[in-house]
Amino acid sequence: MTTATTAPARRPTPSPRALARGGLSTLRRHPLFVVLALMVLVFQLATGSFLDPGNLRGIATDAATLAIVAVPLALLVISGYLDLSVGSTLALGGLVAGWLAGQQHQSPAVAVLGALAVGATVGAVNGILCCYLGLSAFIVTLGMLTAVRGVAQQLFPLPLSSFGSGFAWLGGSRIAGIDAPVVIAALVLVAGALFLALTPSGRHVFAIGVNREAAYLSGIHIRRTPFALFVVTGVAAALAGAIKASVLDSVVAGTSGAGFELTVLTAVLLGGVALTGGSGSILGVLLGVLFLGCLQNGLTLLSVPTFWQQMAQGTALVAGAALAYFGPRLTR
Amino acid sequence: MTDPNLRIRGLAKSFGGVRALDGVDLTVPAGQVHALLGHNGAGKSTLIKCLGGAFPPDAGTIEVGGRSHTRLSPRESIAAGVAIIFQTLSVVDSLTVAENIFLGQEWTRYATVHRRAQEELAAGLLERVAASCSPRDRVGELPMGQRQLVEIAKALSRSASVLVLDEPTAALSGAESDALAERVEDLRTQGLAIVYVTHLLAEVERLADAVTVLRDGRVAHHSRVAGHTRRELVEAIVGRPEPLPHGLPAGASATEQTAASASADAVPRAPRLTVHGFRGPGFGPVEIEVAEGEIVGLYGLIGSGRTRILETLFGRRRASGGTVRVGERAVTAARPSDALAAGIALVPADRRRQGLFPLLSAQDNALLPTIRPLARRGVRALFAERRVFDTLSRAVGLRPARPRLSAAAFSGGNQQKLVLGRWINEARRVDVLLLDEPTQGVDVGARQEIYEVVSSLASQRGTAVLFASSDPEEVVALAHRCLIVSQGRITGELSGAQLTEAALLSAVHEAYGTTTMYSEGAA
Numbered sequence: 100m101t102t103a104t105t106a107p108a109r110r111p112t113p114s115p116r117a118l119a120r121g122g123l124s125t126l127r128r129h130p131l132f133v134v135l136a137l138m139v140l141v142f143q144l145a146t147g148s149f150l151d152p153g154n155l156r157g158i159a160t161d162a163a164t165l166a167i168v169a170v171p172l173a174l175l176v177i178s179g180y181l182d183l184s185v186g187s188t189l190a191l192g193g194l195v196a197g198w199l200a201g202q203q204h205q206s207p208a209v210a211v212l213g214a215l216a217v218g219a220t221v222g223a224v225n226g227i228l229c230c231y232l233g234l235s236a237f238i239v240t241l242g243m244l245t246a247v248r249g250v251a252q253q254l255f256p257l258p259l260s261s262f263g264s265g266f267a268w269l270g271g272s273r274i275a276g277i278d279a280p281v282v283i284a285a286l287v288l289v290a291g292a293l294f295l296a297l298t299p300s301g302r303h304v305f306a307i308g309v310n311r312e313a314a315y316l317s318g319i320h321i322r323r324t325p326f327a328l329f330v331v332t333g334v335a336a337a338l339a340g341a342i343k344a345s346v347l348d349s350v351v352a353g354t355s356g357a358g359f360e361l362t363v364l365t366a367v368l369l370g371g372v373a374l375t376g377g378s379g380s381i382l383g384v385l386l387g388v389l390f391l392g393c394l395q396n397g398l399t400l401l402s403v404p405t406f407w408q409q410m411a412q413g414t415a416l417v418a419g420a421a422l423a424y425f426g427p428r429l430t431r
Numbered sequence: 432m433t434d435p436n437l438r439i440r441g442l443a444k445s446f447g448g449v450r451a452l453d454g455v456d457l458t459v460p461a462g463q464v465h466a467l468l469g470h471n472g473a474g475k476s477t478l479i480k481c482l483g484g485a486f487p488p489d490a491g492t493i494e495v496g497g498r499s500h501t502r503l504s505p506r507e508s509i510a511a512g513v514a515i516i517f518q519t520l521s522v523v524d525s526l527t528v529a530e531n532i533f534l535g536q537e538w539t540r541y542a543t544v545h546r547r548a549q550e551e552l553a554a555g556l557l558e559r560v561a562a563s564c565s566p567r568d569r570v571g572e573l574p575m576g577q578r579q580l581v582e583i584a585k586a587l588s589r590s591a592s593v594l595v596l597d598e599p600t601a602a603l604s605g606a607e608s609d610a611l612a613e614r615v616e617d618l619r620t621q622g623l624a625i626v627y628v629t630h631l632l633a634e635v636e637r638l639a640d641a642v643t644v645l646r647d648g649r650v651a652h653h654s655r656v657a658g659h660t661r662r663e664l665v666e667a668i669v670g671r672p673e674p675l676p677h678g679l680p681a682g683a684s685a686t687e688q689t690a691a692s693a694s695a696d697a698v699p700r701a702p703r704l705t706v707h708g709f710r711g712p713g714f715g716p717v718e719i720e721v722a723e724g725e726i727v728g729l730y731g732l733i734g735s736g737r738t739r740i741l742e743t744l745f746g747r748r749r750a751s752g753g754t755v756r757v758g759e760r761a762v763t764a765a766r767p768s769d770a771l772a773a774g775i776a777l778v779p780a781d782r783r784r785q786g787l788f789p790l791l792s793a794q795d796n797a798l799l800p801t802i803r804p805l806a807r808r809g810v811r812a813l814f815a816e817r818r819v820f821d822t823l824s825r826a827v828g829l830r831p832a833r834p835r836l837s838a839a840a841f842s843g844g845n846q847q848k849l850v851l852g853r854w855i856n857e858a859r860r861v862d863v864l865l866l867d868e869p870t871q872g873v874d875v876g877a878r879q880e881i882y883e884v885v886s887s888l889a890s891q892r893g894t895a896v897l898f899a900s901s902d903p904e905e906v907v908a909l910a911h912r913c914l915i916v917s918q919g920r921i922t923g924e925l926s927g928a929q930l931t932e933a934a935l936l937s938a939v940h941e942a943y944g945t946t947t948m949y950s951e952g953a954a
Contacts, residue, residue: 297808298809303802306795310789313786313788314799315766316767377790405517
């Protein structure tokens with residue numbers, strides 16, 4: 100165990116030393132933090148413009164949609180499940196929002212609510228099949244990934260665009276000087292962290308992921324809680340889709356959000372969430388999201404070709420897994 | 432051949448200060464059946480596992496077929512000619528009999544499995560063990576007795592010279608057990624050295640050429656011929672010549688015939704759990720009554736149905752008939768959460784699979800079902816949680832008392848205290864506590880502490896406790912009264928001075944052999 104946990108458990112006010120040791124143990128649990136800082140330093144030295152406010156703003160906006168979906172997905176993975184369908188849900192959500200705002204001339208609020216309803220429906224289907232019928236989440240959501248994409252293309256064969264200035268507010272306005280998507284992502288991150296730390300269900304999510312049978316025998320709702328997480332993940336994916344539609348002012352059924360599910364999953368796993376369930380944290384998810392965002396942005400600034408970027412992203416995931424596996428053995 | 436096939440000398444093994452084996456000698460010549468007896472925790476399974484290479488002994492030698500080893504890996508153990516047939520068989524259900532027998536040592540031709548050659552060889556081996564199944568049958572579709580024979584055939588295919596059978600009849604029907612006994616006799620004449628682990632004295636009398644009784648990791652009794660009496664063996668297992676009478680006066684006896692005389696007891700107590708005509712998968716009908724503050728044991732062998740009775744009461748399995756009352760209220764538990772809402776809680780036997788959350792902290796483990804009741808408006812009451820945990824960890828003597836340490840880092844005994852603590856903390860109302868093998872895998876010191884916790888729970892809070900156990904020592908230490916469970920039914924009851932280890936052992940053995948009841952209840 101780490102040295103920090105050997106300190107007496109109860110202490111009226113933590114001394115600066117204890118706080119420092121606490122910080123150290125956080126660092127040790129999230130080695131990605133150090134990697135991220137080094138990467139930022141290298142990109143800044145190499146490009147000279149990486150830390151410009153304008154560039155940071157770009158990174159944050161790109162990372163925002165990732166974070167919005169990564170948080171509920173992380174909760175789902177902690178509870179022992181998985182959702183691979185989010186890329187297609189994102190596309191369908193964006194299309195529905197854009198169609199309501201652009202073609203139907205509905206208010207932005209109605210457009211967004213419509214998208215969220217569609218996301219909730221997809222999540223509920225996933226949840227019923229996986230939690231209540233006990234089918235494999237991998238297979239169900241892999242199937243849904245294809246099926247939902249098919250639905251999106253059937254309903255919206257033509258690209259949608261020009262959703263009006265009202266709808267552009269979602270992706271383009273600034274709240275207290277910060278872009279709206281970033282504000283939404285921050286809210287989602289905080290909500291996720293508070294949920295895990297402060298609610299009984301937050302503990303239950305871990306318990307179900309660690310030992311489903313024991314959780315069942317402890318009287319915990321082993322179906323209801325993950326079902327709700329599936330719904331929330333679907334809603335989040337649709338919200339991310341609406342934001343993307345608003346930012347780009349166009350959606351294409353065939354390509355929107357393609358591959359997004361794997362990028363989110365990469366961020367979640369980089370953030371230290373175990374694919375086997377039962378462990379992970381929102382801080383880790385934030386680091387994973389920022390890492391991917393910075394990596395992509397920095398390499399683009401350096402004009403590295405896309406396929407090299409993809410290779411870097413993949414290598415980072417495998418290296419992260421290796422670090423998580425071997426790291427504790429090396430530092431012992 | 433005059434060389435004994437198996438000779439173990441001075442074998443010792445400790446687990447974190449607990450001496451599981453303490454200088455055990457065991458010699459089994461070829462063509463002999465050697466019975467190995469002893470309580471749960473006496474060291475039998477440790478001995479077998481050292482022999483099979485599951486873990487290295489601390490000291491001593493294992494000599495197989497003239498070659499001496501200080502430690503064996505599983506591979507070396509097989510190569511030396513040792514075959515162990517565990518209670519939980521290691522056959523692969525989805526493969527055929529022949530495929531199972533040659534698993535890992537397939538016969539090949541042109542780099543593919545030579546199916547026909549395997550099946551012919553398998554047929555010969557099956558004949559040697561007089562199995563009725565065909566080499567092409569899928570193992571998953573065979574009855575338990577046949578699966579066991581397949582595993583023995585597999586051992587023979589590896590030309591094993593030492594065969595260890597770990598409670599082989601525990602999962603078998605009466606007829607299958609008889610058939611197995613004949614096979615064991617055959618294999619003895621074929622020159623194998625056989626170690627036969629059992630709880631049943633009748634099997635010892637029928638099969639064994641020699642007997643070793645283990646107690647607390649040492650050899651407590653050894654005799655070469657079957658000249659011993661049952662009484663001698665029971666005394667060797669229990670560990671004292673005259674079993675001590677149970678100290679506590681029993682609570683109100685619950686059988687119908689003694690109900691009238693219950694008024695003679697000092698404190699007549701209200702029944703807290705009343706189970707009537709209760710039936711479920713593989714058991715019943717059973718009648719159980721546990722009074723307020725009473726601790727009742729369900730004693731029986733593995734497979735007798737004691738675990739199923741508890742699991743069905745808790746809603747883990749579906750009952751097929753009968754009534755359950757907690758106090759005056761009738762309870763139908765279709766799932767564990769129903770049982771918990773009615774005030775019935777279960778501490779399951781398989782801590783790792785059904786009880787513990789190894790990655791979570793000690794506090795989370797102990798308080799998991801309590802977090803929601805303590806929360807206010809959906810927000811966890813973190814201070815109250817810590818306070819409840821601190822009180823609880825003092826009450827159960829948790830060591831180390833560190834709320835944030837992950838449960839995996841605790842000893843078996845302290846893990847059990849965490850699982851038990853889930854139901855006995857102050858913020859939880861449990862009227863009926865069901866315990867399945869409450870101290871399985873728990874060291875001796877913690878065992879005593881757990882008994883004390885359960886006893887004080889009953890005496891101070893009036894909780895009705897019903898526990899299942901296969902360890903007579905535990906039943907005597909913990910129970911006020913004990914019901915004997917055999918083949919899904921309650922075949923006897925012991926209480927007061929009658930509740931001794933010797934009486935319990937005789938009771939199951941008689942209940943197993945014939946269907947006569949052991950006792951007519953309190954005199």
